[in-house]
Amino acid sequence: MVLLAALAVSRQLEKVTTPSTLGDFVHFDIRKLLSIAAFAAIGFLLALRRRRGLRDCAAVALIVGAYSALIEVAQWLHGEREGLYWNAVDVLCGLVGGYLGAWICAEGLTRRKDNL
Numbered sequence: 001m002v003l004l005a006a007l008a009v010s011r012q013l014e015k016v017t018t019p020s021t022l023g024d025f026v027h028f029d030i031r032k033l034l035s036i037a038a039f040a041a042i043g044f045l046l047a048l049r050r051r052r053g054l055r056d057c058a059a060v061a062l063i064v065g066a067y068s069a070l071i072e073v074a075q076w077l078h079g080e081r082e083g084l085y086w087n088a089v090d091v092l093c094g095l096v097g098g099y100l101g102a103w104i105c106a107e108g109l110t111r112r113k114d115n116l
Contacts, residue, residue: 002089032093039064040104047105060102061095068094 046060069095072087082090 008028011069032089035090035093036100039094040066040101041077041097042067043101044105045101047102057099057102057106061099064101065091065095070100092109 043060043064046063047056071091075082076087097114
């Protein structure tokens, strides 16, 4: 999680993963999809550790959303000023990704138990 936060603050990573030559709309879409995927991975790992199934997805999503909000604060401290609207969109990506990762984990655990 610390590595992801450090990468999120890095402007160099943004240039490598989504070059500005792609255009604003495509750049935005790719960045948000990468964000959701990264937060889904964190949500999956948190849910795997907790092993409580589907009922825990919302709790994991809130934890990942709070982590996403902390990343927004770190980015602000490093001089990035996106505005509150875009900060909220980024935190929403954290919530969605966290829930998605927890849901995928819970579904996998549930199916594995059903097959035993």
